[in-house]
Amino acid sequence: MAQKLPPQARRLRTVIVTVPIMAATAYVLYERLVLGKPRRTLPRETPQPPSTTNELLPENSQAGSERWSKGE
Template identity: 65%
Template sequence: MAQKLPPQAQRLRIIIVTVPIMGATAYVLYDRLVNEKPQRTLPPRTGPEAHGRIGDFMPEQAHHHPPPSKDV
């Protein structure tokens, strides 16, 4: 396991990670608000693959389970 960082090093790590994210977000917002650039969107999905689920990793047959047996 990694050695625990002192508080000053933790602050520096947070700054190094956070500042680029804030800069990129500010740039995108500036483009939208000042330059009136439209928001990027994904093209609409059509056809049989437009089922509304995100991340379909299994074939369609694997999503359907047989009904449980009633052996009671």
Template identity: 85%
Template sequence: MAQKLHPQARRLRTIIVTVPIMGATALVLYERLVLGKPQRTIPRPNKDGVPKESEIPAEGATGKVGGPRAPVL
């Protein structure tokens, strides 16, 4: 069985693990909300094994969340 960590060492381990996850999540959200990159989807094949037309992303589709933004003054 592993030796128990000191509370400060546990805190440091938690920071080391969570900061990269938070950074990657923030980057993906920034790309989607600010830059307009579409959300990634998994195409689901129908019974023929071919994705439906409605599930294939359109050329240049943005998929922005929240609609148009008001200008900042």
């Protein structure tokens, strides 16, 4: 198990972890707000119409239907 850190070391660890995150966030916001760079987006596909058949099952699937038809 990890050794417990003294308060000064915990503060230093917090600074080491958060400063790069804050710097990257500030840079991205600067690019967007001051330089006018557009926001990055994921490319989206056009929505497909819903199919009338269940694509996960084979078309002639009788799995489990014979068990229910016997009245069990």
